[in-house]
Amino acid sequence: MDFQLTADQRALRQGVRDLLARRFDREALRAAVDAGGELDRDLWRALGEAGFFALRLPEAEGGVGLGLPEAVLLFEEAGRALLPGPLIDTHLAAGEVKGAAEGEVVVTAPYGHFVEHLGDADVIVRADKDALNGAMKVRSVDPLTPLTRLSRRTPYPYPPEAVLLTAAEQVGTAARTLDLAVQHACERVQFGQPVGGFQAVKHLCAQMLVRVETARTAVYAAAVTGTAVERAAAKLLADEAAVRNARDCLQVCGGMGFTWEADVHLHLKRAWVRAGRGPSKAEAEEELAAALLGDPA
Amino acid sequence: MDFQLTADQRALRQGVRDLLARRFDREALRAAVDAGGELDRDLWRALGEAGFFALRLPEAEGGVGLGLPEAVLLFEEAGRALLPGPLIDTHLAAGEVKGAAEGEVVVTAPYGHFVEHLGDADVIVRADKDALNGAMKVRSVDPLTPLTRLSRRTPYPYPPEAVLLTAAEQVGTAARTLDLAVQHACERVQFGQPVGGFQAVKHLCAQMLVRVETARTAVYAAAVTGTAVERAAAKLLADEAAVRNARDCLQVCGGMGFTWEADVHLHLKRAWVRAGRGPSKAEAEEELAAALLGDPA
Amino acid sequence: MDLAYTPQEEEFRTELREWLARVLPGLPERPDPLDWPGRRAYDTTWQRMLYDAGYADLQREATPTQHLIFLEETERAGAPYVGANFVGLLHAGPTIAAEGTPEQQERWLPPILRGDEVWCQGFSEPEAGSDLASLRTKAVRDGDHYVVTGSKIWTSHAEVADWCELLVRTTPVTPDTPKHKGITWLAMPMDAPGITVRPLRTLAGSTEFAEMFLDEVRVPVANRVGAENDGWRVTMVTLSFERGTAFVGEVVACRRTLAEVAREARTNGTWDDPAVRRQLGRLNAEFMTLWRLTQWNVSEAQKTGGVPGVGGSVFKLRYSHARQELYDTAAEVLGPDAFDLDHDWTLDRLSSLSYTIAAGTSQIQQNIVAERILGLPKGR
């Protein structure tokens, strides 16, 4: 047993982090917000070139030939950077939809009552021909995720890999909001000391770390084992970690966190939107409960 | 509107508190624990003389002629002092069962799957003749509340006043465990200061106070209005305040709180037993939910 | 201990209801939230109507219970909120009433009550939030003026205010002058040269608040309320006593919203999930009791003339949390609509996020409760 990142996996993660720092820095993020989540096609192609979409495509088919454990590392970084776009749908479409692997096309797909980034999408998958009949763009709570509301719930289930990759993105948000909270707590001085010196702030941050570590472990484990029940656990814990950490980050940052200029609200809103993908909390819990009546662990 | 205690009500509360301090001090409490909750008949008669049981009986029938608002003050004090015995059943039986009002007899009644203090009881009410067939004494989690398990659930509902008076007892436990926590936090020195100087301890205590004030208000309001929905709110909030405050008191008191000699466990165990009386959390919530669909508040 | 209203109170309520029924239909349309002059005009028109009807100065002319009835009935009737008159009626006005000279009271109070003049509040600063007393905006005496330089934040209605109740530092912090001692309270005319107001966008996308930059703004010394360097005490006189009425309208509104959420749940089928239903039931207990707690606090104020603000901390801790839970539950009931900013509850959910932060974070409130009510020691 070696349930630790390999050297290759660590290098992969660092590579993506560096790429995103270069190609999607804070300035680019705020520009994307101002653009209402409109996609930067150059960036999309850069992601394609870096293997973001082709990661799990066999090498024989021009892909990188890696697996879900590597994919969750990528999507955690995407979540951390608040990278916009139907990343998961395009990633899943690599090898199926021409140009997806290379980042030449943007692929989206309906889930539940919504399609994300419909305006920017070149291809829509998992949709029958009249899926978009009567669909209406809504004023999305997440400025980085344009949402179109379907006239009826899509009958296609959210793919299992998409559930897991969404959970990985949530871990990215949980981790990043912890970083933001810690940074603020070390820098902001009130009552003559950094607010991070106060136990109440310390303990908020400590619990945020506990959530990150737990959710990340669940996501990694689900990526390695690929079982439905571990995936449900990963989704449940990662949704909770992302939403609660973003909330706690806001609390730590106080008034400053409540401004539009602070990034924390972008994480919170994205975490809400991601939690709406795939099984709900209740559905995940039901799946996990049912598993208890099977063979004892 | 004058939703404050009257001078008479304050005097009544102080009177009961003084009586219990005199007749049921800490030594008596620990003696009762050692006696496995066996009742002190002298104390029972003293309670009777003080009007504890006859409180709501009309003066014409030899009672004190007061109402539920006064009764909840009494039972809050009883809860605070961890006074043992089927106080509520005997109080409700005053005027119905001879000698109950005076504290000459001990009256108990089944609820759910249990009868409390069966061994000490002179009279059992709300029970048909074969209610006790096959009943068995259990090793009660609460050393001050002997429990007998019925062979089947009693068909008699727990009386509305009993629900409210139980909630009042829970407020007593919530308030008393706050006192214990604050006392410990002021006296116990660690790392060169009273532990109450640490924010984490402060905030635990502050939330305990918030629970006490909220639950107490709910109980008083239910006593004044007498409505089913306010009673459900009182039960819900008081159960939660009692159990969570006892838990938090234990956390504040640390290792010392974990010993048998500390009183906090007696409060926690009693709070668990009381929460088992009358509507469950789910039942109370359902009643409160149903009320939302009635006339808007 | 009772919850019944006296005949006098019932009469006050009846007359108020009749008046509301008569005047509300004649009100103009509500202005667009982005139309600041329109909002000012709307809010001051309403204040003038209250003034003419004798409801303008409830803080002083009515009992706490009547005040509660006023807030309850106006909320139920869908009357306008205090809006732009908030600071004048509830902060600056009471401060001037308590600590101002007769001339100052005569100058400033009537226009507030009539809705002629609007006030804003210049207390918080970018570096002084929870630690308000560490404020740095500096006022230097120059003849019969103070020359004020610094910046303020979270200033509501700054764009349309006539006056700003401003806290400034008149003596630098030194070992001999602790931070609370060198602060002075000034009434700053908002048309004075050197004031720049910049809207501050919140995470809800709105610009309810502003930043205010002060560059050598000259404020007459005559506009100082209380003594120089005594501004902290002057401010706390108002802030630390209340009548328990601060959240009356909001609690009434939350209870109405909760009932609406329950009906929405019933309509869209989420009601059939016992977990959703019970959560709604739990919130009913919560807000029903917050209402009773309000009545308790108002009754206490009625008896004593005003209650220490620490009791308000208990209320605010519970209420701010309950309010956030309410809108999280509303989002769960709404499902997909919760992602749509055109649904009121989505915006309300976003703005409810400030409740555990603004006007004293929950952490600060817990310190207050622990130290001032429970007597726990200040730590190292």
Next chain:
Amino acid sequence: MDLAYTPQEEEFRTELREWLARVLPGLPERPDPLDWPGRRAYDTTWQRMLYDAGYADLQREATPTQHLIFLEETERAGAPYVGANFVGLLHAGPTIAAEGTPEQQERWLPPILRGDEVWCQGFSEPEAGSDLASLRTKAVRDGDHYVVTGSKIWTSHAEVADWCELLVRTTPVTPDTPKHKGITWLAMPMDAPGITVRPLRTLAGSTEFAEMFLDEVRVPVANRVGAENDGWRVTMVTLSFERGTAFVGEVVACRRTLAEVAREARTNGTWDDPAVRRQLGRLNAEFMTLWRLTQWNVSEAQKTGGVPGVGGSVFKLRYSHARQELYDTAAEVLGPDAFDLDHDWTLDRLSSLSYTIAAGTSQIQQNIVAERILGLPKGR
């Protein structure tokens, strides 16, 4: 990143299983919990069996993963717990192994591994709980002995122990000698005159722990491990590194209990309440992940030879909370049985209350995580 066991690890597991299947049926009956000599005999018999089979010194002879497998399999097979050998095997022993002289190691380690000698721990004191370093039990040098006076608390197995790993103060606290600097580690023979052991009853009604009163107990200087006044460092060497295996058996046991609670819910009908069901599902996610987190930490220790104890704080924070939730849920499922001390889960619920307190309260653990992992500043 994988969760598969290597062929060597699988072989270790298979051999262990075979051995357990062979020897467990031959074990004597479990002694009564109040029969201390019986419990000692039972626990040391088991330790001797492990020794003879080569499983006694896994801390040094096996990899962390093998150690995890050992703890997992013995728990699943219902083998005895480490019991009375806990302190010897997991605290005193490793300390002596790391810091003792060759003679000390020769004297004390083999009897621990063989189950010949039982150790207890004399660290905590009535006035030194979370703040362990403020301990006051005093040792005064008298020739080649220390004369020890003071009192200790929470000493498990004190009644039947041969040795006590004792922390004593050899230099009083002064401005020049901070509290961590004057502490010394001693091995105290439990048959020395002057030791009084008094059972300490917990809220669960059990007497797992004892208080220990020391009245001029003479301990040879030769029994000191490490230098005089260096006892804090000596102790921390052991306490601050771990292999991630501390809670392996408990997590396995909790997962089994959770499945039993689910089956009980199914049997008694509470399963039909979605709220109960989902809470069980939530706990499944919790404990499944705590198991994965254990495997993560053990894998890290396997790579690095041992991990800093702060990682254990993260685990303990989550685990102690989850364990308490598990038994609260069990009580909800049990209904009336939850009030019956004859039901195992009722007692387990009571003892689970100590998990957020013992071995570093959750508050202390959060400080550790915040300061040592996240780098937040120490406050005033």
